[in-house]
Amino acid sequence: MTNIVRPMKPSPLQQVKIRPWTGPILRWAGSKRQLLPQLLKQVRGLEGHRYVEPFVGSGSLFFALKPERAVISDLNSELMRFYRTVRKHPRKVARIAHAYPVTIQKYYALRELSPDKLGKLERAARFLYLNRNCFNGIYRENRNGQFNVPMGKRTGSIPSEAFIYRASIALRGAQILDGDFGLTEKYCSSSTLFYFDPPYDYTGRRNRGEYGPKSFGIKDLERLANMLEKLDANNAKFVVSYINVDEIVPIKKRWNCLEIPVKRQIASFSKHRKTIKEVMIANF
Ligand SMILES: C[S@@+](CC[C@H](N)C(=O)[O-])C[C@H]1O[C@@H](n2cnc3c(N)ncnc32)[C@H](O)[C@@H]1O
Known part of the structure; x- marks a missing residue:
């Protein structure tokens, strides 16, 4: 054959x-x-x-x-804050985000948290987890500045620690502004x-506030x-x-x-x- x-x-x-x-x-x-x-x-x-x-x-x-x-x-200042933290602590952020179970309960529990009350590593890990598991990778906040995108069905897994580390190297050459x-x-x-x-x-586009007001x-x-x-x-x-x-x-x-x-x-x-x-x- x-x-x-x-x-x-x-x-x-x-x-x-x-x-x-x-x-x-x-x-x-x-x-x-x-x-x-x-x-x-x-x-x-x-x-x-x-x-x-x-x-x-x-x-x-x-x-x-x-x-x-x-x-x-x-x-989006939360996004740029995320990049600053990943540049400095790629492995720590990756490990925290990987440790969160991908469940509806965990998604909404993390979404409820106020980022201002978290340490910078937890804040970045939360951002990454919500981004990878939310609907269509949208970042939208309500009037009180709280992230309010529902969990998606076809969600992405968290990139590997090595991948996040490589991204942090790319970020080393960058000035990160917001x-x-x-x-x-x-x-x-x-x-x-x-x-x-x-x-x-x-003209005629429906504004759904996906990038903020x-x-x-x-x-x-x-x-x-x-x-x-x-x-x-x-x-x-x-x-x-x-x-x-x-x-x-x-x-x-x-x-x-x-x-x-x-x-x-x-x-x-x-x-x-x-x-x-x-x-x-x-x-x-
Ligand atoms: C189409 S997305 C960019 C996508 C990007 N090229 C990529 O590959 O992921 C547009 C971005 O512009 C940002 N944005 C919206 N209004 C802005 C403004 N006035 N100044 C700077 N950034 C803005 C949004 O937060 C969003 O991240």
């Missing part, structure tokens, strides 16, 4: 011959994991640049590049690469457009991801733009996936 060995189909990342050094530790609504092949192709050759990511979320591109010099930032994207403009210089991946807002919206697109002009005037490089909607046309027309079909959840709390068109805009 002859054994037929079929060649394994290469993954999209293998197809572009790029192997990310590590991956994100978190699940995140709007993560750019699927777009990594196109993003990595776009930034190839700029690996030595300082890397700035003002809407970092789970940092799909950041962790794939593992830049030596970076600034990562996000409006706040509005505009804060990062001051890092603009000729050998800097910015990657902008704001929440996709457009102060989250980026249509009103901020002009501010983003002005920032891009300044970056370009200072010879910095940038890439922007957005959904292909009318609101992005002024930015799209001004720079180079590639349209990419992507399968995404139609809304954060939806189970259905639909192919939408996203754009990758760059000044190089």
Whole structure:
């Protein structure tokens, strides 16, 4: 009997011959994991640049590049606090999170706790556990600032201690800030690469508060457009991801733009996936 060995189909990342050094530790609504092949192709050759990511979320591109010099930032201060703790204590955070049983009781018991009352290791472990087990990797808080996402059905396991350790090494080269994207403009210089991946807002979109009440919206697109002009005037490089909607046309027309079909959840709390068109805009 002859054994037929079929060649394994290469993954999209293998197809572009790029192997990310590590991956994100978190699940995140709007993560750019699927777009990594196109993003990595776009930034190839700029690996030595300082890397700035003002809407970092789970940092799909950041962790794939593992830049030596970076600034990562996000409006979500609990997220950025998590990264600071993981950078310093990856193994301790991993061990605490792994010790929690994955049960409905434990999920809701941890969700009830006020993060301010926890030590920093427990706080980071709680963040990781809730993120890996919540619905669709959404981070949403109620009016009192309490995380209120229900437990998901298809949840992710906690990454291994070794994986979290590798992520902490990637974070060592990064300055970790929190706040509005505009804060990062001051890092603009000729050998800097910015990657902008704001929440996709457009007319008629139902806001479910997945990134908080102060989250980026249509009103901020002009501010983003002005920032891009300044970056370009200072010879910095940038890439922007957005959904292909009318609101992005002024930015799209001004720079180079590639349209990419992507399968995404139609809304954060939806189970259905639909192919939408996203754009990758760059000044190089
Ligand atoms: C689409 S997600 C980024 C996903 C990320 N690229 C990844 O691969 O996981 C958008 C992020 O922008 C953050 N955000 C929302 N409004 C912001 C603002 N005005 N300034 C900075 N970050 C903001 C959200 O907290 C969220 O983490």
